[in-house]
Amino acid sequence: xxxxxxxxxxxxxRRTTRMQFAVWFGWLLGVAIFVYCWRLISxxxxxxxxxxxxxxxxxxxxxxxxxxWSYMNELWIPVWDTINIATLGTLMAIIIAVPVAFCxxxxxxxxxxFVRPVALFIIVSSRSINSLIWALMLVTMIGPGVLAGVxxxxxxxxxxxxxxxxxxxxxxxxxxVEAIVATGAKRSQQLSFGIVPQIMPAFAGITVFRWxxxxxxxxxxxxxxxxxxxxxxxxxxxxLAWTQVSLILxxxxxxxxxxxxxxxxxxxxxx
Amino acid sequence: MxxxxxxxxxxxxxxxxxxxxxxxxxxxxxxxxxxxxxxxEVNWQRVAEGTERGxxxxxSFFPPDFTSRWDSILEGILESMWMTITSTVVGIILSIPxxxxxxRNLAWRPVYLFCRGILAVSRTFPEIILAIFFVKLFGFGPFxxxxxxxxxxxxxxxxxxxxxxxxxxPVQAEAIKSVGARWLQWLNYAVQPQVMPRMxxxxxxxxxxxxxxxxxxxxxxxxxxxxxxxxxxxxxxFDSAAAILLVIIGIVMVLxxxxxxxxxxxx
Amino acid sequence: xxxxENLEKFYPTGDHALKSVHLEIPRGQVMALIGPSGAGKSTxxxxxxxxxxxxxGAVFLGDIDLTRLGSSDLRHARSRMGMIxxxxxxxxxxxxxxxxxxxxxxxxxFWRSFLRKFPQSDIDQAFELLERVGLDHxxxxxxxxxxxxxxxxxxICRALIQNPELLLVDEPTASLDPKTSRQIMRLICExxxxxxLAAIINIHDVxxxxxxxxxxxGLQHGTIVYDGPPEDLNPDVLTQIYGEEDWEAxxxxxxxxxxxxxxxxxxxxxxxxxxx
Numbered sequence: 023x024x025x026x027x028x029x030x031x032x033x034x035x036r037r038t039t040r041m042q043f044a045v046w047f048g049w050l051l052g053v054a055i056f057v058y059c060w061r062l063i064s065x066x067x068x069x070x071x072x073x074x075x076x077x078x079x080x081x082x083x084x085x086x087x088x089x090x091w092s093y094m095n096e097l098w099i100p101v102w103d104t105i106n107i108a109t110l111g112t113l114m115a116i117i118i119a120v121p122v123a124f125c126x127x128x129x130x131x132x133x134x135x136f137v138r139p140v141a142l143f144i145i146v147s148s149r150s151i152n153s154l155i156w157a158l159m160l161v162t163m164i165g166p167g168v169l170a171g172v173x174x175x176x177x178x179x180x181x182x183x184x185x186x187x188x189x190x191x192x193x194x195x196x197x198x199v200e201a202i203v204a205t206g207a208k209r210s211q212q213l214s215f216g217i218v219p220q221i222m223p224a225f226a227g228i229t230v231f232r233w234x235x236x237x238x239x240x241x242x243x244x245x246x247x248x249x250x251x252x253x254x255x256x257x258x259x260x261x262l263a264w265t266q267v268s269l270i271l272x273x274x275x276x277x278x279x280x281x282x283x284x285x286x287x288x289x290x291x292x293x
Numbered sequence: 294m295x296x297x298x299x300x301x302x303x304x305x306x307x308x309x310x311x312x313x314x315x316x317x318x319x320x321x322x323x324x325x326x327x328x329x330x331x332x333x334e335v336n337w338q339r340v341a342e343g344t345e346r347g348x349x350x351x352x353s354f355f356p357p358d359f360t361s362r363w364d365s366i367l368e369g370i371l372e373s374m375w376m377t378i379t380s381t382v383v384g385i386i387l388s389i390p391x392x393x394x395x396x397r398n399l400a401w402r403p404v405y406l407f408c409r410g411i412l413a414v415s416r417t418f419p420e421i422i423l424a425i426f427f428v429k430l431f432g433f434g435p436f437x438x439x440x441x442x443x444x445x446x447x448x449x450x451x452x453x454x455x456x457x458x459x460x461x462x463p464v465q466a467e468a469i470k471s472v473g474a475r476w477l478q479w480l481n482y483a484v485q486p487q488v489m490p491r492m493x494x495x496x497x498x499x500x501x502x503x504x505x506x507x508x509x510x511x512x513x514x515x516x517x518x519x520x521x522x523x524x525x526x527x528x529x530x531f532d533s534a535a536a537i538l539l540v541i542i543g544i545v546m547v548l549x550x551x552x553x554x555x556x557x558x559x560x
Numbered sequence: 561x562x563x564x565e566n567l568e569k570f571y572p573t574g575d576h577a578l579k580s581v582h583l584e585i586p587r588g589q590v591m592a593l594i595g596p597s598g599a600g601k602s603t604x605x606x607x608x609x610x611x612x613x614x615x616x617g618a619v620f621l622g623d624i625d626l627t628r629l630g631s632s633d634l635r636h637a638r639s640r641m642g643m644i645x646x647x648x649x650x651x652x653x654x655x656x657x658x659x660x661x662x663x664x665x666x667x668x669x670f671w672r673s674f675l676r677k678f679p680q681s682d683i684d685q686a687f688e689l690l691e692r693v694g695l696d697h698x699x700x701x702x703x704x705x706x707x708x709x710x711x712x713x714x715x716i717c718r719a720l721i722q723n724p725e726l727l728l729v730d731e732p733t734a735s736l737d738p739k740t741s742r743q744i745m746r747l748i749c750e751x752x753x754x755x756x757l758a759a760i761i762n763i764h765d766v767x768x769x770x771x772x773x774x775x776x777x778g779l780q781h782g783t784i785v786y787d788g789p790p791e792d793l794n795p796d797v798l799t800q801i802y803g804e805e806d807w808e809a810x811x812x813x814x815x816x817x818x819x820x821x822x823x824x825x826x827x828x829x830x831x832x833x834x835x836x
Contacts, residue, residue, distance in 0.1 A: 056382050059375040063435045066372075066516070071432035078430050099332075106329040150545035151538060152509045154421060155519075158526060163347040165339040172333070201649035201715075204609055205722055206639030206666025207673075214674050215662050219653040242421045245513065259425060271418070278417045303657055303683045305676040306700050 082264065089272060090265035097254060097273055103168050104250035104277065107243065108236035111175025116229055119180045123187035130191055130217065141184070148181030153239045157248035166247035174248055175236050182235075183228055190224035191217065226292045234285040241274045251277075350531065357539055358532035362525065366537055369521035370544070372435050373507040376517050380439045380507075381500045384446025391447060392454030393480075399458060412455070415448035424510040438515030442503050449502070453495055454488065461487040494556040501548045508541055561587045561758045562608070562726055567617035569603050569782075577603040579782040581617070587725075588756040590749055592763050592773035592790075596802050600782040601762040605728040608760070609641050610634060621726065639666025642719030644748070646731035648711040650718075652704040656695065659703050659714050660686045663721035682721070689717040693747065709740035713747070720751060727752065727759035733768060741765070745772045766798065766810060 037045065124130045126141035157174035164170055199216035207215065244252020251270060258266040309315040359366070394400045394408030420441045427437035461484065469483035511519020518537060525534040562585045569578040577600045585591055593601050606612035608619055610626060619626040626637055642663070650659050664682045665673055672678065690696040693713040703711060712732060719727060729748060733741035745761075749772045752759050763769050769776055770790040778786030778801040786797050795807035 056379060059378045062372075062375045063379060063439055066434045067436040068432050068434070071430075072436065075430045082426075082429065102332065106333065109325075110329060110333075146546050146549070147542050150505060150542045152505055154509045154512060155522065155538070158512070158523075162526065163350050164344070168333045169340065195652075197645060197647065197649040198651045200611055201643065201645055201718070202651065202662055202665065204611060204638055204641070204643040204728075205663050205718070206635040206637070207662070208635065208665070208670060210670045211665045211673050214670075215651060215654070215658075215665060219651050222653060238417075238419055242419050245421065245425075255422070259429075271422075274422075275417050301683065301687050302680075303686070303699065305658065306655065 085264040086268035088265065089269035090263075091269065093266045093269050094273075097251065097270065100244075100251040100254050101273060101277060103171075104240050104252075105237065107168060107171040107175055107240040107248075107250050108233060108281075110172045111240070112179060112229060112233045112236050114172065114176035115179030115183050115232065116225075118176070119183035119187060120225075122180065122184040123191060124213075126184060126188040127191035129194075129196070130213070141188075145181040145184050145188075148177055148179075149185065150181075151178065153178035154242065154246060157243045158246045161247045166249070168249035171240060171243045171248035171250055174243060175240055178239070179232050179236060183232055186228045187221065187225060190221045190228075194220040223292060227289060230285045230288045230292075234281055237281040238278055241277065353529075353531040354535040356532065357535035358530070359536040359540075362521070362530065362533040362536070365521050365524075366518075366533070366540060369511070369518035369537070370540060373504065373511075373517035373519075376435050376439045376442060376507045376510075377500060377504045380442035381446060381496070381503050383439075384443040384503075385450055385496055385499070387443070388447040388449075388451035388454060392451040392458070395451060395455035396458035398463070399484075408451070408455075412448055412451050415444045416452065420445040420506045421509055421513060424515040425513045428514040433514045433516070435516030438507060438510035438517055441510055441515060442506055445506065446499055446503065450492075450495065450499055454492060457488045457491055458484060494552075497552040497555055501545065501552055504548060505541075505545060561585055561589075561622070562760075563618075563620040564604075564608070565618045565620070567604070567607060567619065568615045569600070569607055569612065570615045577782050578607065578614075581782070581784060583777065583784065583787075585726075585758045585760065587758055588752070589775060590752050590759045590761065590773050591775045591777060592761045592769035593777050593779060594763060594766055594769050594801065595779035597764065599779045599801075601779055602730055603782075604779065605643075605730055605760050605762055608726075608728055609638050609643060635666055639722055640724055641726045641728055642722045642724035644712070644715050644719050644727065644729040644732050646734045648708070648715045650703040650711055650714055653702065655700050655702055656690070656706070656714050657686060657699040660690060660717045660721055663718040666722065685721055686717070689720055690714075692751075693717060708736050709744065712736065712740075712744050716744075716748060716751070720755075724757065727757050727761075729759055729761040731762050731764065733763065733765065741768060742771075749773075766793070 035042075122141050122144055125132065125137045126145060128134070128138070131138045131141070153174045156177045157170055160170040160174050164173075194217060198220065199212060202212050202216035240250050240252075242252045242255075244250045244254065245256050247253070251274065255267065255270045255274075258264075258270060307315060309318065391408050391411055394404045395412055397405055400408065423444050424438055424441035427440045431437045431440065465487065466479070466483040469479050474482060507517045508519045508522065511517040511521070512523050514520070518541065522534060522537050525531070525537060562583075564581055564583040567578050567581040568576075570576055581604065593604065595601050603612055607614040608621075608626065610629075614627055617627065621637060621640065624637060626634070629637055651662065654662070658676065661676075661678050661682060664678060668678060668682070687696055687699070690699060693716060695710060695713055695717075698706070698710070703714065706714065715732075727748070732744055732748065736744060745763075745768050748759065748761070751757070761769075761773065770793060773790060776786065776788065776790050776793060777784055778797065780801050785800050786793070798807040798810070799805070
């Protein structure tokens, strides 16, 4: 009890003494870990470069303006590719994610002990590997280009979409399904009448949400050769063409803002 | 009422009632997909070669080789972890003032716009682009990666914090104001208790994201396990690469499991 | 028609929900099952169509022992039993018509149902039923736009379009106001009479049970403690079912309503058009 009586007076404290110590100890431990990590990073840092950074930044900024607007003519196709990578990748992801999600959800999985763990492993491995790493592998396998980007985005998004979707499936109202079961419906009909209508809004929302994220991610896939505007960014940086770099950054900014606007509109229309 | 009629047809009403809009959308989608696939320059010969090579490539992943590069894997993983922890902590600390400023019900209008601007800019560019620039400015190594992840964290966490504050229950906030609390007291007593549980959960979630991102900032020179991975790829040591990927998956799984547990415990 | 023999149900938690239940219901009889919460009413009717698997005992629908059926025979048997749920259990994001037609799923193949190409005879019947309950003008509304009473009517249509021989009704009035409750109960009883359906109606409202059912079965702790006509329900019986309480008032009120309630009973549901 945090209320104590000292010399006939009731003293209220937020925590008991022991709890207070535990809290302090927790903070101390946290700070110690942070300081330790920080030391390790700062050991590997050449502080001269860091102190010099503001000058460097000013220098870079100076060389970046004005953006080389004429370069825009060469950017239209990369932008188009970038959007396609995101869209087709999302499409591929949801086509694969739907069956995976049904296998992973506790209430629809064909087998809890065999199929479900496999589905969960697909989800985790797809989610933990960044699309850039997927792209790195795919470029080695099928060569550089848009296709590698599409597949990389697709593989990365399967886990994301399937995870959110299977959580939505697990949260459905079971009595509605029970009512369909009671009519003597087959398993496939239970899915299409009892479960699918309930998860439709979540499904649409997840797709649009992931598409929005994928637009962002597909802008950088070019860094490892998987198509899109990242290719131009990479080559402009390596040739130190800073005025092109600034234009590309502006284009990325615009693409992301437009995609965010579009996805907000679509989500609004669905819900 | 057509009660007399024996048969009445029924068709499921279409999702989009307006037929013109419906058909425009269908046709538009079809045209877009046709163009998108059409302009996708695919070197099918290369792909065909690739599928054959891909099999060999995949085969060279197995069995994963943990031993021969274990020292550099361990170093990379640890470096990634230091980056993850420091950037999450610094990012969250910095995002608190920004998030408070970006909440419409809290901040003065110019401050609100300024903070929203910071959030928009730091959210637009993927961490990897930020990392490229920080590497240019601060040199190779984990410091650049740490900065990139911190900026990413500010954008993510600040935005969610601001939204959470905007969604809080105004009655509780009013009640604390009505007792005559100062602004900071008001934050501490009315705002903090309402947003805290969710924000702790999101902080742990961001830790998870930062670890995954730390694996890629290395590709552009930002330190961490990504650098080790890229080296493995460049040297065609795919069995070591497979080992690295498995280690990443393993750590993410552990993080996800603990974060789920902690989130449940907090709420 | 329906014969339940020696039915037992143990839940994995260790609850002994049904203790050796015997029950027989002839064609066309409407039976109300009363009892306190947790007495096993819901478990009993769910054991009949095996939404809950009985632990032992037998349930005969006609000559078929439902407890021994394999999954495809069970589906066939389920299509012969209509079920009406507490809280309606409509699929909220499907339209009224789709909800009603979902009662035909046991008779229609997957692709036909997936493409919503039900036989015209089913559609005719659906419209007929919707007209009967006064909702045919709402066929294309989404189920979640309806009021509670309207939803329950759709639920009734879904059960009846199965052309069942038996209705299993689980607390049909639990979330409805008193007036709508009566209308719904009256509708169910009228429809059972028209079609000579047997029905088991779970209901916790003793008054409604006495008003509408010909036979009342009282369940307590998984055992049948009363089985007889509504008139014989007396304070002793109710005490046995529900425990000690002053029951005189309840019984008196039912008598009153029976005496002067005929005017109220006479009005047809179709006339009481739903307030939209």
